[in-house]
Structure formats: structure tokens, C-alpha cells
Amino acid sequence: MKNENPYQIAEDWFQHRNWKPFPFQKQTWKAVLEGKNGLLNAPTGSGKTFALWIGIVLNYLNKNPDAFTKPKKGLKAVWITPLRALSVEIQQATQQFCDEIGLDFTVGIRTGDTSTQDRAKQKKNMPDLLITTPESLHLLLASKGYDKTFKNLDAIVIDEWHELLGSKRGVQVELGLSRLKTICNTLQIWGISATIGNLQQAQEVLLGPDSEALQNSVLIKAHIQKKIKVESIIPEKMERFPWRGHLGLHLLEDIIPILKKSRTTLIFTNTRSQCELWFQAILSKHPEFAGEIAMHHGSINKETRLWVEGAIRNESLKAVVCTSSLDLGVDFAPVETIIQIGGPKGVARFLQRAGRSGHQPGKESVIYFLPTHAIELIEASALQKAVKETVVEDRIPYLLSFDVLIQYLTTLAVSDGFYPEHIFKEVQQTFCFQAISEAQWKWVLNFITKGSQTLENYDEFQKVDIEEDGKFKVNNRGVAMRHRLSIGTIVSDAMLQVKYVKGGYVGTIEEWFISKLKPGDVFTFAGRNLELFQVKEMKVLVKKSKQKSAKVPSWMGGRMSFSSQMSDLLREELYKANHPNRSKEIKALSSLFERQKRESIVPEPHQFLIETFKSREGYHAVFYPFEGRFVHEAMGSLMAYRMSLLQPITFSIAFNDYGFELLSDQEIDMQQVLDNDLFTTKYLTDDLEKSLNATEMARRKFRDIAVIAGLVFQGYPNKLLKSKHLQSSSQLLFNVFKDFEPDNLLYQQAYRETFEHTLEEGRLIQAMERIMKQNIVWKACEKPTPFSFPIITDRLREKLTSEKVEDRIRRMMAQLEKD
Structure with missing residues (x-):
């Protein structure tokens, strides 16, 4: 041409x-x-x-x-x-x-x-x-x-x-x-x-x-109006005391006709363990799908994942149960239908998943929403509104990530070396480091050459040499090799390879899950029941097992929280429970809302609900901000700390996306709480630090920072350090900085990231300011309400094994229904 x-x-x-x-x-x-x-x-x-x-x-x-x-x-x-x-x-x-x-x-x-x-x-x-x-x-x-x-x-x-x-x-x-x-x-x-x-x-x-x-x-x-149709799978019989223990599996039969009539379906789950469970459940109830259904998540080996992706493209698979591993860009023109199991916790994630069907310009995307418990139908209603109004989340950029800067400067020093005055100008032009001061820059340079004031006597932290002409350069081959192996900012728990004793690679699994198992235990992974034979070096050796029941691995990334936009939409939908122009999802929850109104109230926009009741476990106080689990974790700890200043009292705290519970063995004087303005944002950072054991959270955050900054080496390929060794090395450094160098930028960064990203302090402040403007409605209830039930059952799950929890919850439900 x-x-x-x-x-x-x-x-x-x-x-x-x-x-x-x-x-x-x-x-x-x-x-x-x-x-x-x-x-x-x-x-x-x-x-x-x-x-x-x-x-x-x-x-x-x-x-x-x-x-x-x-x-x-x-x-x-x-x-x-x-x-x-x-x-x-x-x-x-x-x-x-x-x-x-x-x-x-x-x-x-x-x-x-x-x-x-x-x-x-x-x-x-x-x-x-x-x-x-x-x-x-x-x-x-x-x-x-x-x-x-x-x-x-x-x-x-x-x-x-x-x-x-x-x-x-x-x-x-x-x-x-x-x-x-x-x-x-x-x-x-x-x-x-x-x-x-x-x-x-x-x-x-x-x-x-x-x-x-x-x-x-x-x-x-691209002003392309993507048509998205959201269909909720509404149970015929609505539970009045919802709980998320069955992970939506009681609605499994409702999706079978959808699978049969679609050429290809992606079934999105929020966690890898949920993915494993759904895959097993579909096959055990409907063996006719064998060979037509597969699974896709980040821990399954690459060959299997690529095979699954190819099989979707050529339509040789009927359905794939997957996680966010198929969220992004992989181009599957033939996918006809998407099923979302449980609330995706964010609008953008939901829209991304919906877009996987009709994945061609002009085609309508169809997504079915399957609630894992009744209250998630409010999320379905909120998501329909988000799709209509194109409401999506902000992504908050990081500022002054000194660990990444240290890694980057060492990268430049490993290759051809760098002159600080040139690189400083470039670094200042980035969004992340636009506010970096001369003093902070000098500290970073000092850190890569001497290892900060408390570490300057240890050779291993003196990585970069300053040459005669002022160039910063790594001249030690060992330092250069270790650095190249450590480039990256994704720090997760140590991943172990899962292999058969007789040979054959299955995938990777997090060390913390395997550390809880002993040889002979059976666990479900990559769609198979596997018996643990032994853990050797960084390998988990397994045999196939015919045993029916098995433990399902859970991954550290499994617990997601609502985004702020999702929280706003959810509250708006909840407030419509008392209004005639409700969505079909809200109408379907009528019996649950009726029961809630009998025992307590369904709050209006100007109201903030607190419920108290007594059970054989003790005295419960349940608060409903509807702000997502991360905000509730912080707010629950803050409330418990502030209440303990009014009277000597000890709490255990439980939380989910809708609210949090404080449980004590002595009665809570709620009137005293309301009279003392406990939702004030004054002294918030101070109180948070005392209430949450922020030092412990910052210590965990510091482990990742230490790895990124090269303070702790994760090990060579196939000889990675165990996560407990990484943790103990980084904890030792954290304690040294805490006691002898509190102005260390990496130590301070651990606290800053804990508050800004883990605890979402900004959202917590906004939530508390909103609550201060609302009428606080305190309801002294006789027993748990439909709204409080999911929070209580979540706490029980943390304490008891799954068999015991299910029996206990069924007894509780039977008792509440009888009452």
C-alpha cells in the first residue's frame, strides 16, 4: 500500500x-x-x-x-x-x-x-x-x-x-x-x-x-450509550431474617434456565472461594454441565486460564464461573449473558462486568443480579438507578509514596546511574510528588546511600554509591540482582504452588490459608477436592480426594467494601421503602420491611437509626450508617472507645456493609451516649488512633512499604521468604523507627496510608457530619430485627465453624419467626 x-x-x-x-x-x-x-x-x-x-x-x-x-x-x-x-x-x-x-x-x-x-x-x-x-x-x-x-x-x-x-x-x-x-x-x-x-x-x-x-x-x-438491562433474580419466598451464610446457593435452580437458554454465560462472584463453591455446586446438582462449564480466577494456573479464555471465544463452553480476573478488557464477543452473584460493592465494577455481555458496539448488555441475602436486593435496586444515571466512583490517586520513589531511584542507579538535580526536577513534575520538599528529597537520597540514621551502620542498607562526579550508581552486582527481582508494588501474602505428588501443576494459593491445614485435610481448589500431602519448600503437594466435604480456601483480598457512591445510592433506595413509587426489588422486600417496622423503624432520609436489645449473649447496640464495612470498622471502634470514656465498659465489635454492632456484658446507657455528642468529628484522628490500635494497623501496612522500598527482601524465585519471616523483619524495623527515628518518612507513610486508604478517614468524617445533621432515633427492641440479623450472624461466623453456625442461625430464625 x-x-x-x-x-x-x-x-x-x-x-x-x-x-x-x-x-x-x-x-x-x-x-x-x-x-x-x-x-x-x-x-x-x-x-x-x-x-x-x-x-x-x-x-x-x-x-x-x-x-x-x-x-x-x-x-x-x-x-x-x-x-x-x-x-x-x-x-x-x-x-x-x-x-x-x-x-x-x-x-x-x-x-x-x-x-x-x-x-x-x-x-x-x-x-x-x-x-x-x-x-x-x-x-x-x-x-x-x-x-x-x-x-x-x-x-x-x-x-x-x-x-x-x-x-x-x-x-x-x-x-x-x-x-x-x-x-x-x-x-x-x-x-x-x-x-x-x-x-x-x-x-x-x-x-x-x-x-x-x-x-x-x-x-x-466516546459518547456511546451502552444499553444495560439489569434483571434481579427475586426469590419466591422472601426471608424475613436475612443472612449471607448460604452465599446465594439456595437460588441456584433459578439460574439453570438462564444458562440453558444462553450460548455463553459468565457467572461473576466477588471472591475466589465463592467462585470455587458455585462451580462445585452447579456440577454436583447438574452433572449434565460437565465439560461445558469451567472456572477462572487469578490463582488458577496460566495454561488453564488461557484455555478457558479461548474456549469462551470459540463458544465451546456454556458457562464460566469467575472473579474479577475476567473484569477487564479481554475481548469475548460471543458472551451473551452475565450473572452477578451478590453485591459487587461498586458501580464501576458492576458496569464493567455488565459490559462483558453484548461486548460489541450497539449491542445491549444483559446482567442478572442474584442476591446472596434479602437485603442485597436493595443493592440491586440501587445499581439499576446507577446504570440509568451513569453514577460512577472517583479513583483517589496516591500522594508522596516514598517507598515507590526509593524503589524507582534504585532502579535508575542499577542501570546507568543518575544525577539528583536532574531527576528531582522530573519527579517534582509528577502528580504524586508535586509537593515534595527539598528536605524530603535529601532524606530519600540519604536513605538509598546510607539507609537512614538508625540503619547507617548496617552495610546491607547502603545500596547506592555516590561517584566522584556526583552520580548515584549501584556498583554491587548482588544488590543490582536483588533489586531487579523486587521491582513492583503488588505485595501480597506469599503464594505457594499447588502440585500433585505424582507431578502436574494446579495453581497458586496463599500461605496463610495452607498454614491452617494439616496433612490429610481435604480442600476444594480449581474445581477439585484435594488432600494435603505435605508442604515442601514453596510447594503444596496434594492428591486427588473422593471425599465429599472439603474446606474452601479463602483469599486475603476477599472482603470488599462499598464505595461512597454505592453507599449514597443504597441509602436513597432504602429511604424509598416507605414510598409508593418503589422498584420491584424494594416491593419484593415488603414482608421484611413490615417486620422491621413492627420491631423498630425503616429510617427516613432525616433519621439515623440505633437499635438496642438484650439476648443471652449480652447487651447489643446496633448502628446503621449504611457506609460500607471499612467505614463501619473505624466508626464502631471509635464509638466503643468514646463510650468507654463515659463508663468503664468492654465491647466486642461486629460490622458489615450496612451497620455495626457493639456487644457488651453490661447494659449500655444509650441516653448518655446521645447526650454526649459522640458523633462529633472533633479530636477524630486522636481518638481513632487510640481506639483502633492504629499502631498495629500501621505495622501491617509497613510490611508492604518495607518490601516496596527494598528494606526487606522477599527472596529469590522458588526460595521466597515465608510471610511470617517477612512480617517479623518488617516489624523489627518498624519498632526501631518508632522508638529511635519517628520522623522516618516510611514510618510516617505507614500511618498516613492507614488513615487515608485503609480506614478511609475522609469518608468517615463525611459520614459523621451527615449523622450529626440527622435526627438520631433510638429504638429499644425486644429482640433482633431483620436489619440487625445479618450483622449478628456475621459475628457468629467469626466464632463458630460453618456447621455449628448454620444450625445456630436456623434455631435463631425459628425462634424469631415463632415469636
Whole structure:
């Protein structure tokens, strides 16, 4: 193909495929050709890969008229994706366009899955487009002569920017971009994001506040109205005392007709353990689905995951039970139906999942919502409203993440070294470090060379040398190797490989779950019942088991909380319980609400409900902010602490997404509580620190910070340190800083992140300010109410084994129904 009008090349290619480009795609091509940077906001499955990749190719052809006949070798564009699983999709789409227009471009992938051979080939001869992850980009920056690799780079695209933004991986991207901007004078930076609440800020974080890149940028929105239909699966008989113990499995038969009539269905669960349970339950009740149903979650081995993804594409599978491992971008045109088990806890996550069906422009997405207990139907109603009004969450960017900065500076020192005065200017231009002071910068430099004032006598913390000309450089090969192995900001519990005794890899599982099992115990994993044989090095050796009952693994990431937008929507729907124009979900809960009104009240917008009652366990006080479990954990501890100042009293605390319970063996003087203004936001940080054992939470947070900053080495591949060793090493350092160096920036960061991200202090303040304006209604009840029942049963589950809990709850329900 000759190099004609660049737009014509794109138009002809679309026409050849019987497609028509969307206005947003043309707009993006134009912006890229004009040399602009930007953020493209487009829903999943709308053709955003072609919008940017075609723009980049057209721009290159414009600048290089002889590109078809005399292509130049070397890296021209980098595409960063948060998930390795997405890279194959992007590679196929981008390579296809180049091949079909006759352009001799190669598209390569470089992620944690790339073989050593392929990496060596790339080192000698880089592809024209490289698809990689934030971690692999930093590994390239840690290699000698990286500036030569990137010197002819024209463009960089950050895919799924909304996913990276609210995490330290986003900070990694910001720092990587700050370096590339200096090396490549004409670098164009583009981000792709699904809808988030703070799009303008997302663009500012990507391009850097007050930067030239931001001034020469555009925000392009794909105004594609995605039709989403939400269908709730409403039980015929509504429970009046809801609890989440059965994980929705009592409605299993309701989804079987949906599975049978759809060509392909994705069944989304919120946790890996729930995924395992649902997969087993469907197969045991309906063995006819054997061979037609599979499972997909992050701990299953890569080969199985790729096989499942391929099988969805070619429609050889009827259904896949999955987790958020299939949330993002993997392109499954044939998926017809989505089923969501339980509340997804966030609007954006729900919309993302809904978009997996009808995953083509113009197609309607259908998502079925299956509640795991009755009150989740309020969530279903709230989500329908969110879909109608396109309400989505903000993603909050991290600020002053010194652990990531320390890792990044060590990366630069490992490769070609750096001069602090040059790098300081670049770092200051990022959103994360726009407020970094000279004193903090000097502290960080001191830390990488000497290891801070309390560690300067230990050689292992003195990683970077200062050379005669003032260059900071790592000269020790051992330090360089350990650092390259540690690049990244995802710190999780140690993962163990699950293998059969006779050979064969099953997947990975968290150490903390396996540490609770003994040889001979049977657990469910990857759809099979496995008997633990032994744990050897970092491997869990197992045998197949025919035993019917088994423990289901739970993963640390299993407990999600409501987003603030979800909480607002939920309260609005709840307040409609007393109004005639209710949704069908709220109407279905009529018997539950009637029972709640008999025992207590269903609060109105101006009311805040507190219930108290006595049981054989003691005296209960239940509060209902409807703000999500993280806020309730903090608020419950705060209330307990403030009450204990009024009278000597001890509480146990339970909480879920709807409220929290304080249980004591002595009567709570609730009137005294109300008279003493306990919901005030005055002295909040102080009281929180005392009430929550914030030091213990900060100590846990510090473990991750210590690993990212390179204070604690996680170990070599296949010889990883056990998490308890990591924990004890980081705790030792935490205690040293606490006692001898309280102004240590990493120590202070642990507290800051605990309050800002774990406890969501900002949301807690807003919730308490709202409660202060409401009328507080205290109801002294005779017994547990329908609203309080899920919180009580959650607490029982923490104490008792599952068999005992189910029996106990059934007895409680029978007693309450009889009363």
C-alpha cells in the first residue's frame, strides 16, 4: 500500500472489514496526528484499541513517507496494560491492522510470562510496538543503556488507566513517564479509561500537573450509550431474617434456565472461594454441565486460564464461573449473558462486568443480579438507578509514596546511574510528588546511600554509591540482582504452588490459608477436592480426594467494601421503602420491611437509626450508617472507645456493609451516649488512633512499604521468604523507627496510608457530619430485627465453624419467626 492520505488508509481498512469508524475514533486519530496528548474515555468493547493504535501508525506514516518501502528498525510505541492477560488481545488487534495495510511492523509482548529467550531477542532487536506492564517497563529502565532503547519512542499508551490510578502501580507509571518525557523529546502520552467520576483529575495525574504535556492535551469521550438491562433474580419466598451464610446457593435452580437458554454465560462472584463453591455446586446438582462449564480466577494456573479464555471465544463452553480476573478488557464477543452473584460493592465494577455481555458496539448488555441475602436486593435496586444515571466512583490517586520513589531511584542507579538535580526536577513534575520538599528529597537520597540514621551502620542498607562526579550508581552486582527481582508494588501474602505428588501443576494459593491445614485435610481448589500431602519448600503437594466435604480456601483480598457512591445510592433506595413509587426489588422486600417496622423503624432520609436489645449473649447496640464495612470498622471502634470514656465498659465489635454492632456484658446507657455528642468529628484522628490500635494497623501496612522500598527482601524465585519471616523483619524495623527515628518518612507513610486508604478517614468524617445533621432515633427492641440479623450472624461466623453456625442461625430464625 502506498503512503496516501493517512485518514484514507484507516477509512479503507474499516470499509474492507464492513465497519464504520465511530466519531470518537476519528477524533482520536486527528488529535494524535496533531501531536496532542490526551485521555480517551470509552466503554469496554467500543474499539478503543483501534482508536489509538491506528492514530499512532498514521502519525508515524505521516512523519516517515517511505515507511512502507524502507521501514526503520527500533521501538516506536509502548502500550502499558495492568493485566498480562490483556496483552495477547492487544497484540492480535494491533498486528492485524499493520499486516492488512501492508506495513512491516512487529508487535512484541514483554511481561512476567515472557521467556528469557524472547527477552534476549528483544534486547538485540526491539519490536516496533511493545506491549508491557508497569513492572516490566521499570525492569527495562533498570537495564544498561535504556536511553538508547527508548530514544526513538514516539508514543506511549496507558490502557485501563482508571484501574492503575488509585494504586501504587499508578505512581510507578507516573515516575516511568517522567523519565521517558526527558529521553524522548517528541513523546506523545495517551491514556485509555473507562468512566470514572474524576476524569479531569485522571488526565492531570497521567500527564503531570502544570506540565507542557497537559497544556497540549485533549479529553476525548466516546459518547456511546451502552444499553444495560439489569434483571434481579427475586426469590419466591422472601426471608424475613436475612443472612449471607448460604452465599446465594439456595437460588441456584433459578439460574439453570438462564444458562440453558444462553450460548455463553459468565457467572461473576466477588471472591475466589465463592467462585470455587458455585462451580462445585452447579456440577454436583447438574452433572449434565460437565465439560461445558469451567472456572477462572487469578490463582488458577496460566495454561488453564488461557484455555478457558479461548474456549469462551470459540463458544465451546456454556458457562464460566469467575472473579474479577475476567473484569477487564479481554475481548469475548460471543458472551451473551452475565450473572452477578451478590453485591459487587461498586458501580464501576458492576458496569464493567455488565459490559462483558453484548461486548460489541450497539449491542445491549444483559446482567442478572442474584442476591446472596434479602437485603442485597436493595443493592440491586440501587445499581439499576446507577446504570440509568451513569453514577460512577472517583479513583483517589496516591500522594508522596516514598517507598515507590526509593524503589524507582534504585532502579535508575542499577542501570546507568543518575544525577539528583536532574531527576528531582522530573519527579517534582509528577502528580504524586508535586509537593515534595527539598528536605524530603535529601532524606530519600540519604536513605538509598546510607539507609537512614538508625540503619547507617548496617552495610546491607547502603545500596547506592555516590561517584566522584556526583552520580548515584549501584556498583554491587548482588544488590543490582536483588533489586531487579523486587521491582513492583503488588505485595501480597506469599503464594505457594499447588502440585500433585505424582507431578502436574494446579495453581497458586496463599500461605496463610495452607498454614491452617494439616496433612490429610481435604480442600476444594480449581474445581477439585484435594488432600494435603505435605508442604515442601514453596510447594503444596496434594492428591486427588473422593471425599465429599472439603474446606474452601479463602483469599486475603476477599472482603470488599462499598464505595461512597454505592453507599449514597443504597441509602436513597432504602429511604424509598416507605414510598409508593418503589422498584420491584424494594416491593419484593415488603414482608421484611413490615417486620422491621413492627420491631423498630425503616429510617427516613432525616433519621439515623440505633437499635438496642438484650439476648443471652449480652447487651447489643446496633448502628446503621449504611457506609460500607471499612467505614463501619473505624466508626464502631471509635464509638466503643468514646463510650468507654463515659463508663468503664468492654465491647466486642461486629460490622458489615450496612451497620455495626457493639456487644457488651453490661447494659449500655444509650441516653448518655446521645447526650454526649459522640458523633462529633472533633479530636477524630486522636481518638481513632487510640481506639483502633492504629499502631498495629500501621505495622501491617509497613510490611508492604518495607518490601516496596527494598528494606526487606522477599527472596529469590522458588526460595521466597515465608510471610511470617517477612512480617517479623518488617516489624523489627518498624519498632526501631518508632522508638529511635519517628520522623522516618516510611514510618510516617505507614500511618498516613492507614488513615487515608485503609480506614478511609475522609469518608468517615463525611459520614459523621451527615449523622450529626440527622435526627438520631433510638429504638429499644425486644429482640433482633431483620436489619440487625445479618450483622449478628456475621459475628457468629467469626466464632463458630460453618456447621455449628448454620444450625445456630436456623434455631435463631425459628425462634424469631415463632415469636
